Amino acid sequence: MACGGVILCNSFSFYQKRMVMSSRMQEKNYGASVPHVLSVAGSDSGAGAGIQADLKACAARGVYCSTVITSVTAQNTVGVQAVHAVPEDFVAQQLKSVLSDMQVDVVKTGMLPSVGVVKVLLQSLTEFSVRALVVDPVMVSTSGDVLAGPSILSTFREELLPMANIVTPNIKEASALLGGICLKTVADMRNAAELLHALGPRNVLLKGGDLPDSSDAVDIFFNGEHFYELRSSRIKTRNSHGTGCTLASCIAAELAKGSPMLTAVRVAKRYVETALEYSKDILIGNGIQGPFDHLLRLKSGSHSFHRKDAFNPSDLFLYAVTDSGMNKKWGRPMVDAVAAAIQGGATVVQLRDKDAETREFLETAKSCLAVCRSHGVLLLINDRVDVALASDADGVHVGQSDMPATVARTLLGPEKIIGVSCKTIEQAQQAWIGGADYIGCGGVYSTNTKANNPTIGLDGLKTVCSASKLPVVAIGGINASNAGTVMEMGLPNLKGVAVVSALFDRENVLAETKKLHALLMEASSSSKTQ
Ligand SMILES: Nc1ncnc2c1ncn2[C@@H]1O[C@H](COP(=O)(O)OP(=O)(O)O)[C@@H](O)[C@H]1O
Ligand SMILES: Cc1ncc(COP(=O)(O)O)c(N)n1
Ligand SMILES: [Mg+2]
Structure with a gap:
């Protein structure tokens, strides 16, 4: 019978060598072998x-x-x-x-x-x-x-x-x-x-x-x-x-x-x-037998879908955050509400649904993504990194009790967008270290969409904006009556406002978004001239 495999012949010397080598490496603090x-x-x-x-x-x-x-x-x-x-x-x-x-x-x-x-x-x-x-x-x-x-x-x-x-x-x-x-x-x-x-x-x-x-x-x-x-x-x-x-x-x-x-x-x-x-459907070469994608990354036919640019902080200008309860109340599908918000001038959409079953959430994400992509508007998913990956949305927005930004970054890779909700300078600093692209800062005003969420007020917003290394979007109770005040402050790094009820808890999403967009345009031009 022949030797029968390398492992039997050489296992002792292999382990010996590895132990000597790795202890030498560890002494020099070069890290662990892979x-x-x-x-x-x-x-x-x-x-x-x-x-x-x-x-x-x-x-x-x-x-x-x-x-x-x-x-x-x-x-x-x-x-x-x-x-x-x-x-x-x-x-x-x-x-x-x-x-x-x-x-x-x-x-x-x-x-x-x-x-x-x-x-x-x-x-x-x-x-x-x-x-x-x-x-x-x-x-x-x-x-x-x-x-x-x-x-x-x-x-x-x-x-x-x-x-x-x-x-x-x-x-x-x-x-x-x-x-x-x-x-x-x-x-x-x-x-x-x-x-x-x-x-x-x-x-x-x-x-x-x-x-x-x-x-x-x-x-x-x-x-x-x-x-x-x-x-x-x-x-x-x-x-x-x-x-x-x-x-x-x-x-x-x-x-x-x-x-x-x-x-x-x-x-x-x-x-x-x-x-x-x-x-199975990718097309590389004209011969009878093509290669396949080992890394499961090549999306057949999806290039026509891709957004033009990487994340641009000005995308935070009018940030529409959806709410499934509100859309149900007004009897409209999520995708229609998203389409109306985009038509009205929303510059980024975040899909937020704390109650949906995973399958339903994924389907909604895919249909909203098709609408967003066709208008060059970003779609972010609230909290669910898995749904963001599965739908190939543009990124996620995570809260302080959701997945840490640094873990989300590892899972999502370098080009997806990550936003983090922050109330304090320390949280903003941590979001930056963790590889986030922007922070959502609030609640600025009190709101019905988040129970037990203490507000930080305009002072808290100012504190975080001044210290943040990342662009900021203000969130929490923002609507047509106060959005102007927030933007006119001209806070450093503040790029826009995120809105839930003021768009989606209304009968006419299109009209409300248009109104808010116009108002923000005016407020930001007046803050620039101040
Ligand atoms: N069409 C296919 N669907 C699923 N598995 C396949 C298919 N073709 C090959 N395989 C699998 O891929 C592996 C490589 O097999 P094979 O194609 O026979 O080897 P080779 O590329 O050396 O000719 C095997 O596990 C085989 O069962
Ligand atoms: C250099 C090289 N090595 C191996 C194969 C076998 O692969 P396949 O059986 O899929 O043609 C190949 N075609 N070329
Ligand atoms: Mg072969």
């Missing part, structure tokens, strides 16, 4: 598969990925146009550079174009210990182009597979490794997985993405004792280029985080399925 996968694979210029897929998969799974490039392919969604192998001694140099310096947890292999490259890799693995080796025995691209010829097969079988903690062939690769046997059914796949296991890898995952006539995507996992049939529905999409590379990288990433093998495989399969489902 899970790390080294991908040894080919470059795909179209970036759907190969090294590029591995980098994206590891990034998506929260694992650092270093890369040793074995081959450079000129490739796109049509196929592989040319292959340029990296000289073997240069592959060796890359391996040495990475492994002699960085603490690699798991090595994942993809395209290994020659016997020499496999030998160089195996040599490095004897010099530098890692916890696990994931082998994706890439041979032929889905487009049918050869990435590693049949001369590689015996080295794979006799030298690489025995070192692997897991090998992840697709149907064609399994067939080639087993001398050309025919794989047509799940039963054939089980049989092949067992035969492959006998070659020495600790675990086998035989991927069935290309199994003919299967309505499910079925993979067979075999650990030498048990078979597991991993099934998911087959997603109808052309965008499946790089699924194999991604699956293997994700397995490596999960192993690097410390997951057991079967868990890593299950997570990886679920991840590929999720990414394919998300990306």
Whole structure:
């Protein structure tokens, strides 16, 4: 029986090395090491598969990925146009550079174009210990182009597979490794997985993405004792280029985080399925097989929806905060009220609904967002970071007992807008440190929309505005009778007023918004001339 996986051969020295290294680093206070996968694979210029897929998969799974490039392919969604192998001694140099310096947890292999490259890799693995080796025995691209010829097969079988903690062939690769046997059914796949296991890898995952006539995507996992049939529905999409590379990288990433093998495989399969489902309609390239979006960020067709500019403090000028109770009372859907406020001159809308069920809130957010986007007006969501993310609204507004701005910023990313309700200088300072874009300051006057909310008055507003490093919108009991007074004070950083009842607890939202807008225009021009 062969060695049976890197972990058994080298685990002691790995842990020893890691302990010495990390204590040295900690002494110097450089911080904690992170899970790390080294991908040894080919470059795909179209970036759907190969090294590029591995980098994206590891990034998506929260694992650092270093890369040793074995081959450079000129490739796109049509196929592989040319292959340029990296000289073997240069592959060796890359391996040495990475492994002699960085603490690699798991090595994942993809395209290994020659016997020499496999030998160089195996040599490095004897010099530098890692916890696990994931082998994706890439041979032929889905487009049918050869990435590693049949001369590689015996080295794979006799030298690489025995070192692997897991090998992840697709149907064609399994067939080639087993001398050309025919794989047509799940039963054939089980049989092949067992035969492959006998070659020495600790675990086998035989991927069935290309199994003919299967309505499910079925993979067979075999650990030498048990078979597991991993099934998911087959997603109808052309965008499946790089699924194999991604699956293997994700397995490596999960192993690097410390997951057991079967868990890593299950997570990886679920991840590929999720990414394919998300990306099923995106269009990149004109060939038959497109790449998918590993980071679940590319929104198909949504670019026409995007607002023109980043946050501009003058957007706070007339800030409409909705109230579902008021709109119900007046018998109008939220989206109509929002449309009327925008037509009347509202410059930003905040969707505030403390009672709605999540599904209903999300639907409302999506329909209001469509209206806001078509008018170039920002839509913020009160409190619910999840709803802001799910609807792709422009940001959130959080109160002092909601999610802290700094946590919301981590979840929402750098470009979403975050507003924080503040009553004091300290809270305003904290909002700034937490990465907020503006603060809402109040209640300036007393209001029915918020119970037990002490007012800070115009003096409190002035105190906070003077100290704030962020633009401020005044809130709380503001209406047509007092908005002028607030704006005419000409307070530093005060960019506008936020209004609830004065717009939405009225019969005619359009008329009320227009009135308030006109009044604010007049007040701000008179404060400028003072
Ligand atoms: N259309 C699909 N829907 C869902 N999962 C898929 C689909 N195509 C492939 N997969 C999954 O993606 C992974 C990679 O499989 P496969 O495409 O067979 O590998 P390769 O890219 O190496 O040919 C497997 O887990 C497989 O089940
Ligand atoms: C550099 C490189 N590595 C691997 C693959 C396999 O990916 P797929 O099976 O999705 O074509 C590829 N096409 N190119
Ligand atoms: Mg493949």
